[in-house]
Amino acid sequence: MTQPLRVAGGGLSGLATAVLLAREGVAVEVYDRRVGGGGRFHGGWQVLENGTGAEDALDELRRLGLPTDFEAIPVRSATFLDGLGGRHEVASREPYSYFIRRGGGEGSLDAALRRHAVAAGVVLHEGAAAPADADVDATGPRQADGVARETVFASDLDDTVAVLFDPAVTPTGYAYLFCLGGRATFGVAQVRRTGRLRAARDEAWARFRAELGGFAVRDAREGGQFMNFSLPRSLRDRRGRWHVGEAAGVQDFLYGLGNRLALRSARLVADGVLGRWDEARFRREVLRPMRATVALRFAYERLGRRGFAAFCRAAARRDFRDLLVAVQRPRAASRLLAGLVMAAWRERDGCRHGELCTWCRERER
Numbered sequence: 523m524t525q526p527l528r529v530a531g532g533g534l535s536g537l538a539t540a541v542l543l544a545r546e547g548v549a550v551e552v553y554d555r556r557v558g559g560g561g562r563f564h565g566g567w568q569v570l571e572n573g574t575g576a577e578d579a580l581d582e583l584r585r586l587g588l589p590t591d592f593e594a595i596p597v598r599s600a601t602f603l604d605g606l607g608g609r610h611e612v613a614s615r616e617p618y619s620y621f622i623r624r625g626g627g628e629g630s631l632d633a634a635l636r637r638h639a640v641a642a643g644v645v646l647h648e649g650a651a652a653p654a655d656a657d658v659d660a661t662g663p664r665q666a667d668g669v670a671r672e673t674v675f676a677s678d679l680d681d682t683v684a685v686l687f688d689p690a691v692t693p694t695g696y697a698y699l700f701c702l703g704g705r706a707t708f709g710v711a712q713v714r715r716t717g718r719l720r721a722a723r724d725e726a727w728a729r730f731r732a733e734l735g736g737f738a739v740r741d742a743r744e745g746g747q748f749m750n751f752s753l754p755r756s757l758r759d760r761r762g763r764w765h766v767g768e769a770a771g772v773q774d775f776l777y778g779l780g781n782r783l784a785l786r787s788a789r790l791v792a793d794g795v796l797g798r799w800d801e802a803r804f805r806r807e808v809l810r811p812m813r814a815t816v817a818l819r820f821a822y823e824r825l826g827r828r829g830f831a832a833f834c835r836a837a838a839r840r841d842f843r844d845l846l847v848a849v850q851r852p853r854a855a856s857r858l859l860a861g862l863v864m865a866a867w868r869e870r871d872g873c874r875h876g877e878l879c880t881w882c883r884e885r886e887r
């Protein structure tokens with residue numbers, strides 16, 4: 523009897539890979555060190571971004587053969603707060619994002635993937651560390667290129683999508699407060715300047731409070747997380763082991779959004795395991811869009827308060843989804859700029875990005 527294929531990590535990328543393979547008749551086992559599904563998340567809102575290309579994110583999941591029977595709330599408007607005290611309402615005709623819930627709770631993306639995995643015959647080993655030589659590495663981030671702190675709570679706040687872009691509060695990052703149907707997520711994300719996270723959280727919270735009024739905060743749960751960014755050369759390392767999702771560094775460098783790319787990488791890895799690896803598709807659908815966001819980060823870190831205020835004003839004047847698609851379109855200069863940003867970011871203390879890292883490792887050679 524052939525050995526089942528072993529996937530390390532039952533987050534969204536590991537489960538999506540497992541679902542796709544099991545449906546093609548592969549015996550798959552998924553190991554996750556946490557119990558109940560949902561990995562490192564606890565019911566907070568995240569976005570499934572819908573502004574990096576013309577194709578709708580849910581249509582793409584259907585095309586990839588992935589489930590869409592999870593709660594996905596289309597969002598077409600938001601309030602942007604800038605660092606000069608300005609408030610800007612942005613809007614789009616088509617949703618620029620779907621709001622989804624992460625963690626193992628009812629209706630979450632993770633719960634849907636877990637349900638489909640079980641239905642397809644995937645064997646789940648929960649509460650179990652993965653074998654070191656698992657065939658697919660889907661264990662998520664391993665190095666703190668960025669950090670985030672989130673509070674998930676119940677509230678009487680009206681439906682709200684608010685984002686604070688103030689480099690004096692969150693240099694290299696941003697803060698957000700989402701409340702939909704009485705469930706809220708407040709978070710602050712910082713890239714590299716990790717020491718400022720607590721102060722950034724307090725200042726951002728005060729700003730949201732001042733703008734949105736005295737809303738209730740009940741059953742609050744707070745947690746810290748880190749984020750990994752690297753630009754993978756492939757999704758398969760020299761030893762033939764596959765890496766998927768954030769374990770491969772697959773993540774947008776601009777805002778740290780990784781869900782859509784993680785699911786896309788799951789399709790690529792599943793096809794690779796089945797002997798149908800498509801290098802051109804990997805470059806087109808993962809590498810090029812990622813490079814474009816590296817180049818955008820270069821600009822983002824140089825914008826300053828006035829620059830962000832100008833961006834917010836421009837966003838309020840146009841269809842916001844159209845603006846996102848236009849700004850994030852891969853360009854010829856993206857590759858050069860990506861190289862520059864990576865060089866500026868190179869780690870001094872050795873690399874822990876893993877086998878596929880193309881920046882720290884290049885320096886080590």
Ligand SMILES: Cc1cc2nc3c(=O)[nH]c(=O)nc-3n(C[C@H](O)[C@H](O)[C@H](O)COP(=O)(O)OP(=O)(O)OC[C@H]3O[C@@H](n4cnc5c(N)ncnc54)[C@H](O)[C@@H]3O)c2cc1C
Binds near residue numbers: 530533562652766784
């Ligand atoms: C606070 C925060 C907010 C975010 N918001 C957004 C957002 O709004 N939109 C967006 O697109 N992206 C967002 N992201 C990024 C997104 O969450 C990740 O890109 C995505 O979860 C990556 O999925 P993954 O399956 O690759 O990794 P993970 O979700 O990290 O899953 C990895 C799994 O592996 C398990 N694991 C790890 N090591 C082992 C081991 N040795 N043995 C067994 N199991 C192991 C973990 O328990 C976990 O379940 C956010 C990230 C953070 C931190």
